[in-house]
Amino acid sequence: MKKADIVELFTRLQELDPHPTTELEYSTPFELLVAVVLSAQATDVGVNKATRKLYPVANTPRAILKLGEEKLKKYISTIGLFNSKAKNVIALCQILVDQYDSAVPDTREALEALPGVGRKTANVVLNTAFGHPTIAVDTHIFRVANRTGLAPGKDVRAVEDKLEKVIPKEFKQDAHHWLILHGRYVCKARKPNCPECVIRDLCRFKDKTVAAE
Structure with a gap:
């Protein structure tokens, strides 16, 4: 994925959810x-x-x-x-x-x-917890990174290393939350909701789903 497209991808995800965080409940x-x-x-x-x-x-x-x-x-x-x-x-x-x-x-x-x-x-x-700009690659991020062409890799470490290189600095703190939530609710494993996806036009996924009649 081109650098300009990557910036656009994260800009759109940020506009949807300016302050993403984990869905795990915690106070410390x-x-x-x-x-x-x-x-x-x-x-x-x-x-x-x-x-x-x-x-x-x-x-x-x-x-x-x-x-x-x-x-x-x-x-x-x-x-x-x-x-x-x-x-x-x-x-x-x-x-x-x-x-x-x-x-x-x-x-x-x-x-x-x-x-x-x-x-x-x-x-x-x-x-x-500590505000470090790290990328935690789970199954959702692995899927989104490969499908979209953002950071294709054969294993989670390869994807993590590639994401570290391609994600612009200004998006790094929140990037993994955006990608997890996108994979969990839109770019789902069995049937991605491509018609409702805000980054559909930037995505390289060949088997995009179509809107129901």
Whole structure:
């Protein structure tokens, strides 16, 4: 995609939603971190349902450690892979208490060293909690980047690296939120809503859907 088209793409997405953010519900960096860990292979809606019950009871590393793994499982049992996620959350809480005085670190290296935290999770926390202009590539962004021709790549890291190069500086802070929301609600996996897409004319996707009669 040409540089001018990329600028136009993000200008239109910005006009639609000037202040995008994650759909995960949180009030502190720690709540966001736990929510993102829980969201792996799960929906934001499902995670929010669980954390609405969990966070009023335990929303700090010490409180979750006091709750314990078995009780934590009961709060998150509706989320996929809840057994391993509970184990990871307890382990990362212990590290935060022992090494960071219960605070969430704001560097990629420290975040990725936490159990259950990979590059994507670290990028979400860095961007949303700490204001770093990182790009967290999930399935939605991977799909949109490849379909549109914005940043084609064979794997998520290739797409992330390409997005880092092509997204203009003024759009970087909010870019991954715009792309996630666009992929979630417009450029959907099975049937993209191309007739309603604001970047349809810029997109390189060959199999665009047409409006219903």
